[in-house]
Amino acid sequence: MIYRDFGTTGLKVSLLGFGAGHIGSPETEETQVEAILNKALDLGINLIDTARSYGLSEERIGRYLSLRRHELILSTKVGYTFHDKPDWSFDATMGTIEESLQRLKTGHLDIVHLHSCDKWYLEQGDAILALEKAKEQGKVRVIAYSGENEALTYAVETGRFGSIQCSANLFDQQGIDNQIRTARKRGMGSIAKRPLGNAVWRYSSRPDGHGHAAYWDRFKTMHLDPGPEGWEEVSLRYTAFSTGTDCLITGTTNPDHLASNLKILEKGPLDEELLNRIRKSFKEHGQSWPGLI
DSSP states (O other): OOEEEOTTSSOEEESEEEETTGGGOTTSOHHHHHHHHHHHHHTTOOEEEOOTTSTTHHHHHHHHHGGGGGGOEEEEEESSOBTTBOTTSHHHHHHHHHHHHHHTTOSOEEEEEEESOOHHHHHHOHHHHHHHHHHHTTSEEEEEEEOOHHHHHHHHHHSOOSEEEEEOBTTBOHHIIIIIHHHHHTTOEEEEEOTTGGGGGGOSSOOOSTTHHHHHHHHHHHTOOOGGGOHHHHHHHHHHHHSOOSEEEEOOSOHHHHHHHHHHHTTOSOOHHHHHHHHHHHHHHOTTOOOOO
């Protein structure tokens, strides 16, 4: 496993992180959840990324990994749907941090994101103040923002966040130059979500669903040929080695998928000729494409 410094936060994260959205579904068996979470840690993955909106995810991570807490970096997302408190208010943000601590069965959270709130809420400052207060109390180690576009740019520019999470893949490259590299220069950590671009190459026709249709359109427009490596390998290696991010997260309930992704990443960066074709295609077609929330 490759490990990287998470900006200047003092954390060292595995290049491949585990996105825990899939394990939040009540339709997924408890035995399956326990197996995939422990397999992730056994493979050397130390960053587990979840959110309060991911169903049973936080609760299950606490149930099955609390005894291995020293082996992992917990990343979650807070600030909304807390009783009758307004989303992104000080009370809602503090309350959701407390709930995450309880569900994850831990005394502190390593990385805590505000979860795709608009720039307006960031400007009001209440949610950021709550994160800073929780950090002062030792409940949060790194305060972070997860989102895209102008809100992400604002979060980077405030100087108040220690890390960011945003989309970074073949079909969503705006955040790479505009935010990830700026964050890196400022000592911030970064996590890339959707590194496979929702794997839209698997569809025979334009799909429905958030992000899938947009990425499908971009995929068709860019007219890229992945060569013998195939789309999955090219996508993972591009995000891991050509975007400036510290960690990329993928989600699955199949342990074999995790092992396969690790083998792909062990191959290292893509060759320069293919990288140049990717950059040229995006420059020609994708400069105006926004990041997907």
